[in-house]
Amino acid sequence: MNKIIIVFRHQPSNTAVLQMRSAGHIFTLTSDISLSIIIIIEILLSLFPCRKLHRIMEELLLTEVEYVRSLCYILTHYFPLLSRPDVPQDLRGQRGRIFGNLEKLYDFHCQHFQQELEACQAEPLGVGRCFLNHRESFGLYALYSKNKPQSDALIQHHRYFKRKQMELGDSMDLSSYLLKPVQRISKYSLLLQEILDECVPDQSGEREEIQAALEVVRFQLRHGNDLLTMDAIRDCDLNLNEQGQLIRQDEFWVIFRKKRSLRRVFLFQDVILFTKTKKNDCGDDVYVYKMSIKTCEIGMTHSCGVSGRSFEIWFRRRRSQDTYILQAETRDVKEAWTRDLEHILWEQALKSRELRRQERLFMGMGWKPFSDIQPRNDAVNGDVTGRGIYQPITG
Incomplete structure (x- = not known):
């Protein structure tokens, strides 16, 4: 790695000479001290983010190569074991449960992602x-994380894979290798955050892309756990596969008509699901279905109460008493929910407007195109006392 050598000299002529030697080149800056040494220091500091960005990018690339090599190692040495005639009876036909979508992850990284990262080596902000x-391909990680507990349960009591480990003379067992994808998605989050921290104000375009990439990775980190939690929902009369994507789930105190209940709440694209946490016979948490609300039927008040941790959802075509207050454990959780719910409501508003436009065209009625959809001024950041509300204006 190239080093920057800095030499600072105070000249008798009341000037300062700053000499920087980097990659075999020497750069010399001369300044009147009266202009302030701070200017020189600012020039110097501006060089370091670039160096740090390249260091972070170098770490990202090196660890990517090692990660792809590990996936290949699993598929080469352990994957074929389940096709052998001596495979234990309870492991036969269990390749999908043990390895999940590991093959697809390997193909994605080996054939696409690794090469694209390498192309960003000279321009780290393009990462x-x-x-x-590849936003959709990163969805493989949530599915892999969801399958991981099943995989662990199948292999932890078997010496079948342990014998292969001993044959290979490897210090790591199969369980450790299968943990690699979970560790990798977490590593992406850390490195993207480091890159984001090094962005300067005049790199706003690249900063927005890196921020969006970080949100994609963090969503997949959370989504794997959300999918596992969704599998523990019981007695639900809805087909959850038809309710759109599960966006997030958290625990809330839910207040309705002065009754206060602790609920695990699931936010899908098309429905909000309320459940009650109970323990099953094995001592694991399960979530018993209590009720659901279609997102197309509700409005939202961003904030209510004095804690900053509560928001309201209410029905647009029912009595004002039919209001649910959801109190989160933290402000961050509350803000995340209102942000995602706001996005859902606006998407539905635009979709509803487009459907009505098509209906009018089909019926031969005139239509005046709309150029903008905006909420009322009092509908964005309201509270309970002023009854400020968030409700998309659809007509």
């Missing part, structure tokens, strides 16, 4: 685009 271009 955000690599992640955004």
